[in-house]
Amino acid sequence: MEIFTYGGPILWVLTILSVLSLAIILERLWFFKVQSTDPQKLETALGERLYLGDHKGAAELLMSGKSSLHRVLKVAVDHWKADSDALQILLEQEVRRELFKLERGLSFLAVVSRIAPLLGLLGTILGMIDVFRNLPGFSGANMAMMAEGIWKALITTVAGLSLAIPVILSLTYLQSKVEDMEETLSRGVDFIIREKLLGRGENVEGQNS
Incomplete structure (x- = not known):
């Protein structure tokens, strides 16, 4: 708490941003773990069912997974009777929908990676302004107090960089x-x-034509 007293409101803002960033990073890592699948194996299994005209088997195969690829291919099977051009447009729309889900939260991390060093620098500048405002009162032994004020002012810069670097790597x-x-x-x-x-x-009977 003493460190937070030195850092002031800026340090509290950086702390809140760090907690939110960590939550997003952990959620995204778990999300991508759930999304993981073997596309070649899935496509081979689906191709076999399509060759046999087994709509039910194809649908069950795609419903058994939670990945974006499963969902996109499921849309294709459900609309198999549509012509090729219409089917491709439909799948491209579904891909964009899935990409929106995949990118959720990344814009926030991008903003944090940019503003964290700036917030840290702002905190340091505010601290230095306070030090230099009291500079006329420093003399002799009081110079040690000035040095203490400077290192306290640098705390927010360290905090900002400490937040920005791992966020950039994670992003x-x-x-x-x-x-x-x-x-x-x-x-x-x-x-x-x-x-x-x-x-x-x-012979696959899609749910929609």
Whole structure:
């Protein structure tokens, strides 16, 4: 609590931002863990069912998983009777919907990574202003008090950088996961459109035409 007294309101703001950032990072890590799947294995299993015209088996296969790829492919199976162009437009809309879910919270982390060092610098500047405002009263042994005031003012800069660095690293990792998932979804759409053009699953009864 003594440190927070030195850092002032800025340090409390940085602490709140750090708690929120940690919560988002942990939630996103868990989310991506749930989203993990083997796309090649899934596409192979789905392709077999489409070849046999087994709509029920294809739907059950896709409903058994919780990943974005499962949901996108499930939409394709449900609308299998639609023509290829309409199906591709529908799948692209679904991919955008999934990407929105994947990117949730990342914009907040991006903002924190930018403003945390600035907030820390602002806290230090405010502390230095207070030190220099009292500078005329410093002399001789009082210079030790001035030095103490300076290091207290630097606390917020350290706090800001300590928050920004791990947030930047986490954000970079999470963005790479989003990019990987986007590529997986794009390949999934290509796969399902190829199966459609090849005439696979012509006997599949989609839920919608």
